[in-house]
Amino acid sequence: MKQLVLWLAAGAALTAWSAESPRMGGQLRLAIQAEPKTLNPLLASDEPSSLVRYLTTGVLIRLNRATQTLEPELAASWKVGEGGRRISFRLRNGVTFSDGTPFSAQDVCYTIDRILEPGAESMIADAIRFEKGKLVCRADRADAVTLVLPAPRVGFALLWDGVPILSARSAQKDKASLGPFLIAGQKAGAYLLLGRNPRYWKRDAEGRQLPYLDSIRLEIQRNRDFELLRFRSGDFDLINNLSPDSFEKLKAEMPSTVRQLGVSLDSEQMWFNQAPGGPVPAHKKQWFQSRDFRLAVSQAIHRDDIARVVYKGLATPASGPVSPANLFWHNAALRPAPADAKAALSRLVHAGFRMRGQWLYDPSGNPVQFTIVTNSGNQSRQRMAAMIQQDLLATGIRVSVAALDFPSLIDRITQSFDYEACLLGMVASELDPNEQMNVWPSSAGQHQWNPSQKKPATDWEAELDRLMQQQASALDPTNKTRKAAFDRVQQIVVEQAPFIYLVYPNAAVAVAPGVRNVDASVLRPQTLWNAERIYLDARTKTASR
Amino acid sequence: MIRALCAVFLAAVFLSALGAPLLAPSSYARQFRDSPNAAPSRTFRLGTDELGRDRLSRLLYGSRTSLLLAPAAAALAVAVATAAGGAAALARGVPEMAFLGAFDLTMSLPWMFLLLTVRALLPLDVSPAASVCLTFALLGILGWAGPARVIRTAAREILSADYVLAALSRGLPRTRVLLVHVLPNLKPVLSAQFWTSIPVFILAEANLGMLGLGVAEPLPSWGSLLRDLEGQVTGSANLLAHCWLLAPVALLLMTVLAVHVLFGPEYSQ
Numbered sequence: 001m002k003q004l005v006l007w008l009a010a011g012a013a014l015t016a017w018s019a020e021s022p023r024m025g026g027q028l029r030l031a032i033q034a035e036p037k038t039l040n041p042l043l044a045s046d047e048p049s050s051l052v053r054y055l056t057t058g059v060l061i062r063l064n065r066a067t068q069t070l071e072p073e074l075a076a077s078w079k080v081g082e083g084g085r086r087i088s089f090r091l092r093n094g095v096t097f098s099d100g101t102p103f104s105a106q107d108v109c110y111t112i113d114r115i116l117e118p119g120a121e122s123m124i125a126d127a128i129r130f131e132k133g134k135l136v137c138r139a140d141r142a143d144a145v146t147l148v149l150p151a152p153r154v155g156f157a158l159l160w161d162g163v164p165i166l167s168a169r170s171a172q173k174d175k176a177s178l179g180p181f182l183i184a185g186q187k188a189g190a191y192l193l194l195g196r197n198p199r200y201w202k203r204d205a206e207g208r209q210l211p212y213l214d215s216i217r218l219e220i221q222r223n224r225d226f227e228l229l230r231f232r233s234g235d236f237d238l239i240n241n242l243s244p245d246s247f248e249k250l251k252a253e254m255p256s257t258v259r260q261l262g263v264s265l266d267s268e269q270m271w272f273n274q275a276p277g278g279p280v281p282a283h284k285k286q287w288f289q290s291r292d293f294r295l296a297v298s299q300a301i302h303r304d305d306i307a308r309v310v311y312k313g314l315a316t317p318a319s320g321p322v323s324p325a326n327l328f329w330h331n332a333a334l335r336p337a338p339a340d341a342k343a344a345l346s347r348l349v350h351a352g353f354r355m356r357g358q359w360l361y362d363p364s365g366n367p368v369q370f371t372i373v374t375n376s377g378n379q380s381r382q383r384m385a386a387m388i389q390q391d392l393l394a395t396g397i398r399v400s401v402a403a404l405d406f407p408s409l410i411d412r413i414t415q416s417f418d419y420e421a422c423l424l425g426m427v428a429s430e431l432d433p434n435e436q437m438n439v440w441p442s443s444a445g446q447h448q449w450n451p452s453q454k455k456p457a458t459d460w461e462a463e464l465d466r467l468m469q470q471q472a473s474a475l476d477p478t479n480k481t482r483k484a485a486f487d488r489v490q491q492i493v494v495e496q497a498p499f500i501y502l503v504y505p506n507a508a509v510a511v512a513p514g515v516r517n518v519d520a521s522v523l524r525p526q527t528l529w530n531a532e533r534i535y536l537d538a539r540t541k542t543a544s545r
Numbered sequence: 546m547i548r549a550l551c552a553v554f555l556a557a558v559f560l561s562a563l564g565a566p567l568l569a570p571s572s573y574a575r576q577f578r579d580s581p582n583a584a585p586s587r588t589f590r591l592g593t594d595e596l597g598r599d600r601l602s603r604l605l606y607g608s609r610t611s612l613l614l615a616p617a618a619a620a621l622a623v624a625v626a627t628a629a630g631g632a633a634a635l636a637r638g639v640p641e642m643a644f645l646g647a648f649d650l651t652m653s654l655p656w657m658f659l660l661l662t663v664r665a666l667l668p669l670d671v672s673p674a675a676s677v678c679l680t681f682a683l684l685g686i687l688g689w690a691g692p693a694r695v696i697r698t699a700a701r702e703i704l705s706a707d708y709v710l711a712a713l714s715r716g717l718p719r720t721r722v723l724l725v726h727v728l729p730n731l732k733p734v735l736s737a738q739f740w741t742s743i744p745v746f747i748l749a750e751a752n753l754g755m756l757g758l759g760v761a762e763p764l765p766s767w768g769s770l771l772r773d774l775e776g777q778v779t780g781s782a783n784l785l786a787h788c789w790l791l792a793p794v795a796l797l798l799m800t801v802l803a804v805h806v807l808f809g810p811e812y813s814q
Contacts, residue, residue, distance in 0.1 A: 383595055
């Protein structure tokens with residue numbers, strides 16, 4: 001009897017091991033919506049190029065997309081000293097590039113030099129360039145590097161999640177990879193093949209070298225309907241950024257494949273043109289500059305309906321500029337404005353507007369009507385605009401909707417300022433408020449309602465300037481002062497409504513049966529942020545690839 | 546028999562489009578937000594769209610938009626084409642070459658991009674009704690070159706007919722010859738050009754609608770109704786299960802077919 005129990009226990013353990021132990025090999029396939037604009041990791045800025053950079057390069061510090069905390073990667077540890085003017089990294093020993101060249105402190109300094117090279121045009125350069133003085137990189141030892149900053153800069157550690165380390169000595173130059181994969185093949189306009197880096201430094205708990213996959217095939221598939229069809233037929237294993245329509249369809253047909261990740265970092269918002277130079281009639285400018293008018297419009301909009309009808313429940317009514325997906329920086333005290341047409345109308349009446357019949361008129365007797373522009377081809381935005389149109393009818397405001405092709409729209413909102421209201425979305429890829437320095441200060445180019453001001457036009461914009469400066473220069477390790485300043489920024493934005501936030505679209509992905517260890521996150525690259533640990537189940541069709 | 550059926554069908558479509566305010570169960574803009582994407586029922590005979598708007602009402606009003614304005618655009622295009630084609634028929638030498646060059650140039654223009662550009666330059670604060678009129682007016686203005694070539698050829702033939710030569714040799718002014726002798730004899734050609742232009746403009750507006758640049762929300766047109774199909778057509782099984790979504794496609798195809806049977810080149814002889 002005792003022997004039988006032992007045999008059963010051994011059998012169960014074996015079954016568990018065979019079911020749980022990750023399988024090496026196989027090819028993972030998914031679609032990207034455009035060809036990467038560049039394979040130079042220092043120049044990557046578009047989403048496909050950034051994905052390739054993420055998978056084929058190594059970084060000193062990695063942001064864990066699930067916990068939103070910084071973790072050691074090529075740097076085993078790091079220390080910030082001298083009031084934020086010095087960062088010391090201790091590098092991992094025994095790490096090599098894909099061609100066998102050893103990784104050392106020299107590579108880190110070489111990478112920084114390459115980024116700061118005049119004419120290099122790297123997007124990363126702005127983040128490590130200083131107005132006065134230059135960032136100095138000192139290779140103290142082969143496994144120790146020190147960065148000396150001319151002035152303290154907050155959120156500097158997070159920046160290293162996006163800095164790909166290049167080899168200073170490899171004969172393969174930038175092609176030598178420290179990431180889990182390397183570029184193994186490419187056919188222009190068709191696909192990009194990423195092969196396994198045979199010298200990747202990470203190992204799993206059992207001591208096996210990562211990544212588990214042999215390769216990742218990124219197929220260029222612009223049409224998202226075809227991407228869905230190919231996922232259904234088993235051609236693709238993953239879909240990132242699943243649209244609400246596709247989510248609904250897959251949920252009905254292959255419920256086990258879809259995953260809702262909750263609210264994303266992105267937001268959809270509308271704003272009124274307050275730029276003094278825009279060819280907008282003076283009386284309309286007065287409305288748009290009136291806080292009561294903006295708040296009344298915000299109050300009349302049914303955000304719940306937009307989330308439920310337009311996004312099919314795959315969105316969350318927005319409470320302010322920072323989505324709750326940004327765990328630390330979101331101001332939890334803010335709540336989405338509940339829709340209340342009566343309150344909105346009484347606010348307008350209090351501000352001097354009058355209802356005559358079913359329409360609203362301003363104090364000078366002008367009928368209150370404006371046009372919302374949005375980009376053509378984006379059905380969700382056009383539907384949102386149609387819903388706002390109906391919501392505002394309850395307050396007597398007539399709204400027209402004009403869908404423009406994207407270049408015309410951008411020209412109107414950034415150059416000619418020939419528009420009244422605009423509905424667009426904001427894609428946020430970074431967590432730190434410093435990333436929004438191009439939005440909130442009144443001098444910023446993306447201070448969209450009234451950009452590039454020489455002097456703040458209003459007191460509250462002056463306060464925004466002060467608070468953003470304060471959060472950018474406060475150096476406290478716990479970020480308490482910064483958090484307080486940025487919470488106030490969010491509060492002012494909600495109180496003044498220069499942007500009327502509508503919804504935060506939820507993030508959703510699809511994962512084919514048989515693809516294991518996908519720990520999808522709302523942060524990009526959603527399903528692939530831990531690509532080195534993803535493996536294919538032996539029992540599935542995908543495993544035969 | 547087929548022609549009679551087509552005539553009855555077209556008459557029914559035109560009448561129901563004209564009578565949309567009486568026939569439509571609700572306003573084309575009203576959003577029943579608790580019933581988005583509803584299947585056909587007693588309340589919503591053709592179901593509802595993504596925003597919960599009654600599809601039947603939108604189809605009736607959309608037919609009115611497309612069927613009333615497409616003929617107007619066709620009339621505009623044929624009027625411009627008659628003037629240009631007539632002038633080209635009378636011209637000789639360099640002016641004639643200039644006319645023919647203008648026809649070819651206009652026909653070779655990427656009209657979709659031209660429309661996008663012109664549409665983007667238009668003022669934004671136009672009502673949906675004005676926006677739809679502008680869209681069709683643009684289509685009419687830009688769609689004259691094809692008919693103008695046909696009209697020029699036909700006018701040239703008439704101008705070389707004996708009775709026209711006789712009138713000219715008796716000293717009749719050229720404008721009188723054109724108005725009294727040429728134009729009445731061009732009527733069958735103009736009529737054929739008019740009727741064959743209608744489906745072209747309906748489809749052009751549908752194309753613009755697919756790009757989101759045709760008729761502004763909430764006014765429906767066949768183009769905007771076709772645009773609603775985007776994303777729905779991802780599987781034949783899915784489409785068969787939701788066949789009522791294809792009502793605008795069926796109506797557009799049958800109308801274009803009926804117009805061609807009744808007024809197409811073969812039948813208009």
